[in-house]
Amino acid sequence: MTITLEPAIHGDRVSLLRVLGPAHVWALGVGIVLVGEFTGWNFAADKGGALAALIVCWVVGLLYTSVAMIDSEVTSTVAAAGGQYAQAKHIVGPLMAFNVALFLVFAYTMLEVSDAILLGDTIVAKAGVEGLTHNSFIAATIVVLAWLNYRGVLMTLNVNFVITAIAYISIVILFFSVSPWTQGAVLKLNELVTPGNALPYGWIGVIAAFQFGIWYYLGIEGTTQAAEEVRSPARSLPYGTMAGMITLLIAAAMTWYVCASMMPWEYLGITYYPLWDAGKLTGSPLLENLLFVATLLAAMASANGCINDAARAWFSLGRDRYLPTWFSAVHPRYRTPYRSILFLLPIALAFAFIADLNQAITFSILSGVLQYTFMSINIIMFRKKWPLGSIRRGYTHPFHPIPAIVLFCLCVVTFFAIFLGFGSQLIAMVAFYFLISLWFHFYRYKFVRRGDQFTMPWPKPQGY
């Protein structure tokens, strides 16, 4: 496929480029998430045992299926860069929108930082060279991917599609290489997960495991950030998001089955490389190297998608004057939010060099769960203000309001789980969002052109 773009500027406007299809949406969502199968989910086993990691795989899968369904309906209607930020702005109001945009930027930037640290640490672990540090690999990951994002969204997500597909196929190859249909040859699930050790800390361990169960699917909602760059938002976004969710549910189940059948939960819960370790345990150098490369590619795909999404959320804030309009510049040739990409680049580098992996991951998860909590409230308000039939929807999710209620309840459980493990970070983060909300309400909002920020051609909401 070749695309030639003759006139970069249409009249006096420079906008983001609509060139993406459903495969790119899939690549963006699954690309951000898949790294969670290569590291992260397994810490759930440390919190509650191997069976707890499986229980949260399915229960958190339910949380994210609700997220994907709700997101697909709202985004197929509010097709704008910024995703959930644009949704919040139109459905709840400016203060909520400002907070949601910050949730997005924090969640994706901290995830990008975690991905870069993981990639650097993986290379250093493989090299085993005295004195070799991860800093150069972290810098290269963040700068090269920022450059790719700077040069255009189409190439960025084409690359993401290829590397995500390779990482995903490696999980499938590993799964079929260990003869999953027989026990005893390679897999020893019956010996490793017994009634005596399946839930070593009981049901409170299952609750605590929610904190890391999020990693199976964290970031799938990032597909909505592409809303302004897909050719057909009403079709591509629901299709790409739901296909991505199905893909991830399969990958999560395969990953748990292989890893829990090859490693005792005490080790599985602390290793940084569950799939790479599983590759090593097969005794095949080919599988070991394949899973090493796949771990790197998954981390790259995730960081790449995160740069894309964080920049669009930041760009949207600038465009609505929630931040200085300087951030809303679009590159006239590459049609990307280049200033937002460049602004977030040194921030990501600074965090990657000074923060540790656990801190970065926790900030990312916290911001993500805050965002999901908002989504459950958002869809209730959306259906109430604009009932079915009042505006055109690209997709209508079934069983409303059950997904919203399920999502809200699971978010509450996850907050409790995070509080058990990282209570001080949770309180610090909530305090930060409270203070920044005061700044926005009392200082920044006076710069916003109030009429200009609402762009959707919708009828008046019911009750107004």
Next chain:
Amino acid sequence: MWTVLSYACWGISIVLALWMLYDWFKVDTTFSEEVLTSSREGELEAVSEKHRI
């Protein structure tokens, strides 16, 4: 080999970072601020986009 790769990573990072800074400067000095920040939310331009697939 890993040490060489590490130095190569620093080199690539510096070159690409400098290129982005150069391009940023070039764009900002070539186009007016009104043009660069003229994007508006919700605009559908698929039909006006001139591309060949």
